[in-house]
Amino acid sequence: MHVLITGGTGYIGSIAVEIMRTQGFEVSILDDCSTGHADSVPTGLRFVAGSLLVRADIDQALEGVDAVLHFAGKSLVGESVEKPELYQRINVDGTRNLLDAMKSAHVMKMVFSSSAATYGEPKEVPIRESAATLPTNPYGATKLAIDHMITAESKTHHLSAVSLRYFNVAGAHKAERGWLSERHNPETHLIPNVLRSTPNNPVRIFGTDWQTPDGTCIRDYVHVVDLVNAHIKALETLTGTGHEIYNLGSGTGYSVRQVIAAAEKATGQAIPTQDSPRRDGDPAVLVADISRAKQYLQWEPSLGIEEMVADTLQSFQ
Numbered sequence: 001m002h003v004l005i006t007g008g009t010g011y012i013g014s015i016a017v018e019i020m021r022t023q024g025f026e027v028s029i030l031d032d033c034s035t036g037h038a039d040s041v042p043t044g045l046r047f048v049a050g051s052l053l054v055r056a057d058i059d060q061a062l063e064g065v066d067a068v069l070h071f072a073g074k075s076l077v078g079e080s081v082e083k084p085e086l087y088q089r090i091n092v093d094g095t096r097n098l099l100d101a102m103k104s105a106h107v108m109k110m111v112f113s114s115s116a117a118t119y120g121e122p123k124e125v126p127i128r129e130s131a132a133t134l135p136t137n138p139y140g141a142t143k144l145a146i147d148h149m150i151t152a153e154s155k156t157h158h159l160s161a162v163s164l165r166y167f168n169v170a171g172a173h174k175a176e177r178g179w180l181s182e183r184h185n186p187e188t189h190l191i192p193n194v195l196r197s198t199p200n201n202p203v204r205i206f207g208t209d210w211q212t213p214d215g216t217c218i219r220d221y222v223h224v225v226d227l228v229n230a231h232i233k234a235l236e237t238l239t240g241t242g243h244e245i246y247n248l249g250s251g252t253g254y255s256v257r258q259v260i261a262a263a264e265k266a267t268g269q270a271i272p273t274q275d276s277p278r279r280d281g282d283p284a285v286l287v288a289d290i291s292r293a294k295q296y297l298q299w300e301p302s303l304g305i306e307e308m309v310a311d312t313l314q315s316f317q
């Protein structure tokens with residue numbers, strides 16, 4: 001099967017490229033490298049250095065393709081609050097262009113990187129796919145708009161699609177040519193920031209008085225390798241037409257202090273921290289109910305927080 005990976009030079013996309021090509025998939029990449037890194041592209045692979053906003057680039061990338069894994073997009077919550085029109089243009093309009101081009105090229109299979117941000121502040125935890133979707137920022141709103149667009153496309157144009165709503169993706173993957181890992185700038189994810197914490201620039205803990213066992217926020221983390229494997233399983237389910245949505249997480253939450261403790265164990269050193277006030281809009285606990293993915297994708301995460309921290313640490317060395 002020939003798969004186009006949009007966003008294939010980014011964090012998750014580059015690891016998807018690596019795992020899929022070693023499993024025998026033919027892989028092409030479409031990426032404008034706005035937040036990705038061209039040096040992650042393996043030699044000999046078709047790489048269209050282009051944008052979701054340019055139809056000719058998408059058409060070129062879709063040549064000979066059977067299915068699309070759609071990772072490309074903007075994904076910083078804070079930036080989306082400052083520049084909502086940018087998120088509308090790249091995420092929503094860009095995906096519209098991709099869907100139109102897929103229709104013309106008769107490519108009818110898609111797996112989309114949706115997000116837990118579509119749910120907003122949940123009334124019940126763990127969060128099921130049937131929970132209300134009330135995003136609290138423009139980033140989450142664009143992911144929800146795309147999910148709706150894909151549902152409509154599956155009804156009107158026979159698209160076969162899966163949206164995977166990731167919680168927090170972490171960890172790294174060792175390819176033959178070296179580690180592939182997070183290289184976001186700015187880095188907003190907890191694990192890399194914990195590992196880079198220094199006495200002069202300590203990692204901040206936003207709120208220590210939450211209604212949780214140790215007072216810090218609880219989040220759900222999934223290892224990037226488990227996440228990519230879920231995409232491969234999702235691809236296998238794309239037979240008829242329709243649009244399914246699955247949460248991807250570990251189904252278990254870890255508090256900020258538990259992540260810091262895992263990092264201290266991995267590094268053998270105390271991690272400098274700074275207690276800070278709560279951030280607006282941060283719920284106390286966000287944990288996925290992953291029973292749908294277990295049942296319908298036959299998928300289960302195999303790597304825990306220790307591996308996520310240890311692999312990230314190794315990738316930095």
Ligand SMILES: NC(=O)c1ccc[n+]([C@@H]2O[C@H](COP(=O)([O-])OP(=O)(O)OC[C@H]3O[C@@H](n4cnc5c(N)ncnc54)[C@H](O)[C@@H]3O)[C@@H](O)[C@H]2O)c1
Nearest residue numbers: 007010011012032033034035036051052072073075113169
């Ligand atoms: N990392 C997480 O924890 C997480 C959680 C939930 C959802 N997601 C989603 O997963 C996807 C991948 O996330 P990531 O962490 O790898 O982000 P990333 O920023 O590393 O990767 C995104 C890629 O998309 C490319 N891109 C952006 N705009 C483009 C455009 N107009 N045309 C072509 N390419 C473009 C970037 O250059 C980059 O390589 C995103 O859609 C993100 O919203 C990520």
